[in-house]
Amino acid sequence: MNITNIALIGLLSFSVMSCNQASKNSTETTDSSSTETVAANQNAGIGTIEFPEREYDFGTIKEGEIVEHVFTFNNTGTAPVILAQVSATCGCTTPEYTSVPVKPGASGEIKVHFDSNGQAGQQQKIVTIRSNAENSVETVQIKGTVTAK
Structure with missing residues (x-):
């Protein structure tokens, strides 16, 4: 029973860390896309x-x-x-x-x-x-x- 609990805790920890990494990658992609969009808008010009x-x-x-x-x-x-x-x-x-x-x-x-x-x-x-x-x-x-x- 203890080995099963330890294995389950290990599996859950791995899943949580994987989710956080996926979230970081998603944020990095969003930040990169936002930067590209801002750069594209700057190239297109802006009124003042x-x-x-x-x-x-x-x-x-x-x-x-x-x-x-x-x-x-x-x-x-x-x-x-x-x-x-x-x-x-x-x-x-x-x-x-x-x-x-x-x-x-x-x-x-x-x-x-x-x-x-x-x-x-x-x-x-x-x-x-x-x-x-x-x-x-x-x-x-x-x-x-x-x-x-």
């Missing part, structure tokens, strides 16, 4: 977004006025940039943006509308831009003061 202006101060306006401002960006990378999502911090601020891929060397736009109705006081509205660019998350902002009616 650059904003000449990240902040717009609209000064002082009266409550109820609508402010519009266009932020332009340049693709200084080597592949097209696609804007995936552009969102604002509140419902009073609405962005419109370039929906076609922006080729390297070209520029795109993000037009921001701010409705000051019900927004008296100091204002700072941030617009978040998500894209496939190297700098995949960027922000721009509009700010100013709204005087009450």
Whole structure:
């Protein structure tokens, strides 16, 4: 009985070590594949977004006025940039943006509308831009003061 137990324990130990080795090999293969994929993406190029202006101060306006401002960006990378999502911090601020891929060397736009109705006081509205660019998350902002009616 003792020899059977020892043999069984030895067999289980061998099985566990074999599983760990297979797991290591699988991880090494995955890491190697990931590295190759990253290298392939680097060879294909990647877009980069650059904003000449990240902040717009609209000064002082009266409550109820609508402010519009266009932020332009340049693709200084080597592949097209696609804007995936552009969102604002509140419902009073609405962005419109370039929906076609922006080729390297070209520029795109993000037009921001701010409705000051019900927004008296100091204002700072941030617009978040998500894209496939190297700098995949960027922000721009509009700010100013709204005087009450």
